[in-house]
Amino acid sequence: MLKSWLPVVLVASTAVCLSGCDRAPYVYGAPEQVDDGWTTASAADHGMQTAHLVEMVERVRSGEYSGINSILLARGGVLVLEEYFGGFDRNQLHSMRSASKALTSALVGIAIDQGHIASIDQPLLPYFPEYEGSIENWDERKRAITLRHLLSMTSGIRGNEDAMYPTDDWIKFYLDQPLRADPGEVFSYATSGVVAVGNVITRASGLSVPAFTNRYLFGPMGISEYRWPITNSLGSQGLAMTGGGLNLRPRDMAKFGQLYLNDGSWDGQRLISQQWIKESTEKHATSDLYGEDFGYLWRMIDRDLDGRVIRSFEAWGNGGQFIMVFPALELVAVFTGENYGLFPEMEQPFDMVERHVLPSIDAPM
Secondary structure (H helix, E strand, O other), rough: OOOOOEEEEEEEEOOOOOOOOOOOOOOOOOOOOOOOOOEOHHHHHEEOOHHHHHHHHHHHOOOOOEEEEEEEEOOOOEEEEEOOOOOOOOOEEOHHHHHHHHHHHHHHHHHHHOOOOOOOOOOOOOHHHHHOOOOOOOOOOHHEEHHHHHHHOOOEEEHHHHHHOOOOHHHHHHHHOEEEEOOOOOOOHHHHHHHHHHHHHHHHHHOOHHHHHHHHHHHHHOOOOOOOEOOOOOOOOOOOOOOOOEEEHHHHHHHHHHHHHOOEEOOEEOOOOHHHHHHHOOOOOOOOOOOOEEOOOOOEEEEEEOOOEEEEEEEEEEEEEEOOOOHHEEEEEEEEEEEEEEEOOHHHHHHHHHHHHHHHOOOOO
């Protein structure tokens, strides 16, 4: 089982039928093949027992797992499960919330690969010279904050997300926050710091975040449908909200997970360096949420599969948005949900993975 600090979540099974108890039982079928870059096939042909997947889907349909909007699984680079619930369908965009942060991490890696950013050990403040002398709660240690600290959430600044949204300059909001520790010393979650990283990409490349993403990532991957909210921040001049809120189709979320499983290549084209994929999914800090390992805006989790430790790296978002990558199993799992602000409901995908997805795997690729 997953570490004990992650609760096993199942709504008590008094079998609340969401669409009538007389509905036809779920019958597994391979996802539809459409022209979006995914090859589809049966899970059984890729070493997965479909009985486990049928049971999982039935529990969503019955209401035992609540507020789930989609479940997608890819194994060996092939999409083998795609199911939608609660009125959602394949073509609808879904808010990734903070799972968007992992994509921001990828953009930083691409900016380094393209020569726009020399190193993540560059300090943050030189990118924002206009704030020199006007930063509140000034502390000379702020000069030591680097891009690495922002990516590993170890800047020493804890950003208050709720307090950030009403302000008109989210970059300055971040820089104004008091330091609670020396940079690099402790984990300190700060969405506003990830917004700052997004603005660094823009200032270093001369491209807006959407334009940069389209040129180097979404365009080559065939992702054309998305929505990325633009901040009201005057100081960032309409910066995309790189700390959260990117809207993608679940199939495209799975593409992003598969890109990382492929060590940065998609359809034979290298989009992110293998070195960045490796470095960004290694431990650089310990999260203060559950004590999990934290990379560059990715979280690392160890799970048990028949006595074998299976390590994954994962992007998490409020409401139950997850991209989970299991390199040893050649598996990508995507979940979306609408359990915003609800604990433990938004964590149901942890149980779904442990109870159904991992046990379904009966053969190596």
